Amino acid sequence: xxxxxxxxxxxxxxxxxxxxxxxxxxMSQLNMTKAGATTYAYNLSKGQPKAAxxxxxxxxxxxxxxxxxxxxKQSKAERMAMIKQVGRKQKELEAESMKQNHDEMQVxxxxxxxxxxxYVSSLSAPTRKFIGMAE
Numbered sequence: 001x002x003x004x005x006x007x008x009x010x011x012x013x014x015x016x017x018x019x020x021x022x023x024x025x026x027m028s029q030l031n032m033t034k035a036g037a038t039t040y041a042y043n044l045s046k047g048q049p050k051a052a053x054x055x056x057x058x059x060x061x062x063x064x065x066x067x068x069x070x071x072x073k074q075s076k077a078e079r080m081a082m083i084k085q086v087g088r089k090q091k092e093l094e095a096e097s098m099k100q101n102h103d104e105m106q107v108x109x110x111x112x113x114x115x116x117x118x119y120v121s122s123l124s125a126p127t128r129k130f131i132g133m134a135e
Contacts, residue, residue: 003030004040011044019045 001009010025011017017025019041026037074082120133 003032006030007040007044011041 007026007030010029011022014022014025022041022044023034023037026032026040027034030037032040120128120131123131123133
């Protein structure tokens, strides 16, 4: 088998190889110089179809790029009312989240208090008296 045939076999068996990987494979497996392997890699890939380029998705316009004609007509008072409404809704959500966090933390604190009380009650009377927890 000639070097060209062996190079073609390497090329066909490894279709996922990048150009650099193909050159390295040719150099190591066929004992070629870098210049020779580069030439073989070029000649092997010359007849192969190029990978299709993926088209970039169309960019959408930002709000600042929209013209005033595309924006809904609002008076200053309507915009201020909408801003206030959004602010109120955000405050309500924050208050609800804080209340939920508070409730969860209170449950955790209650568990720690019960554990501490159980531990103190398990101590002997002189020890409780020593730490100031005499009954």
